[in-house]
Amino acid sequence: PRVDPAPAGPAPTTASGEPARLAELRAHEISCWFGDHMVLDRVSLTMRAGGITALIGPSGCGKSTFLRTLNRMHELVPSAKLAGEVLLDGEDIYAPDKKLTDARRHIGMVFQKPNPFPAMSIRENVIAGLKLTGTKASRSDKEALIERCLRLAGLWNEVKDRLEAPGGGLSGGQQQRLCIARSMAIQPRVLLMDEPCSALDPTSTRVIEETMKELAQEVTIVIVTHNMQQAARVSDQCAFFLAAHGTPGVIVEHGDTSAMFQNPQDQRTSDYVQGRF
Numbered sequence: 001p002r003v004d005p006a007p008a009g010p011a012p013t014t015a016s017g018e019p020a021r022l023a024e025l026r027a028h029e030i031s032c033w034f035g036d037h038m039v040l041d042r043v044s045l046t047m048r049a050g051g052i053t054a055l056i057g058p059s060g061c062g063k064s065t066f067l068r069t070l071n072r073m074h075e076l077v078p079s080a081k082l083a084g085e086v087l088l089d090g091e092d093i094y095a096p097d098k099k100l101t102d103a104r105r106h107i108g109m110v111f112q113k114p115n116p117f118p119a120m121s122i123r124e125n126v127i128a129g130l131k132l133t134g135t136k137a138s139r140s141d142k143e144a145l146i147e148r149c150l151r152l153a154g155l156w157n158e159v160k161d162r163l164e165a166p167g168g169g170l171s172g173g174q175q176q177r178l179c180i181a182r183s184m185a186i187q188p189r190v191l192l193m194d195e196p197c198s199a200l201d202p203t204s205t206r207v208i209e210e211t212m213k214e215l216a217q218e219v220t221i222v223i224v225t226h227n228m229q230q231a232a233r234v235s236d237q238c239a240f241f242l243a244a245h246g247t248p249g250v251i252v253e254h255g256d257t258s259a260m261f262q263n264p265q266d267q268r269t270s271d272y273v274q275g276r277f
């Protein structure tokens with residue numbers, strides 16, 4: 001018998017009425033080597049559409065490397081080799097017909113150290129990515145986009161009167177939010193964040209955590225963090241990485257954040273989330 005399709009509800013829209021572009025990102029058996037050194041061994045993880053996934057684990061276990069394989073950033077290292085698949089809503093970003101720029105334009109990245117273009121104005125920083133992605137926008141569209149992205153990053157009220165000031169003149173926390181605004185301007189479907197608050201003070205950190213929850217309305221977020229409280233506060237899904245005694249990094253345990261923290265299934269997870277490491 002034919003099964004009727006589920007009724008199609010209204011497409012989800014963002015606060016500004018644009019269609020939400022929530023995407024699922026699925027890593028399937030990702031292995032990575034630098035030269036002969038294997039640093040990830042068949043890591044699989046599904047990052048839910050519109051969720052915030054936290055990658056946790058000790059230094060050197062491959063969290064940043066894994067994050068970089070999700071937008072092909074590891075290809076910047078000439079010795080890097082990769083096996084496995086990364087599926088963005090089912091489409092492999094490594095498929096032979098996929099261009100590198102496609103992966104990058106749909107999957108934005110924010111780094112540990114805020115890296116706005118320091119001499120460029122705040123305004124120009126936000127739209128700097130549009131040229132790279134070849135996105136065309138009229139002048140008024142650009143102004144609207146700049147405001148929208150700065151609002152999304154929680155920075156609009158602080159900078160709206162000085163959009164021509166250089167990005168490098170902002171505080172560290174503001175610079176990081178400017179980088180978030182810049183990432184969002186290309187309307188990515190996934191936002192990767194590698195310890196985005198590690199270089200920031202606690203107040204800026206909390207502001208960015210609040211921002212992330214807002215951002216998750218329109219983008220799937222993957223964050224690497226060393227801060228267990230942060231993982232517990234912001235993420236709904238968590239993956240615990242470990243690379244024991246020089247072996248390649250693997251995911252020991254993953255699941256809903258509350259379950260991982262309150263009822264870890266693996267002793268090593270339990271030790272780590274309780275600070276015994």
Ligand code: ADP
Pocket residue numbers: 034039057058059060061062063064065066077
């Ligand atoms: P984490 O982010 O969890 O601290 P990384 O992904 O940075 O871990 O590193 C995982 C492993 O890969 C480490 O052994 C590290 O030395 C190695 N590694 C990372 N980047 C490079 C690189 N560019 N060249 C060679 N080895 C690297």
Ligand code: MG
Pocket residue numbers: 063064065224
């Ligand atoms: Mg790292």
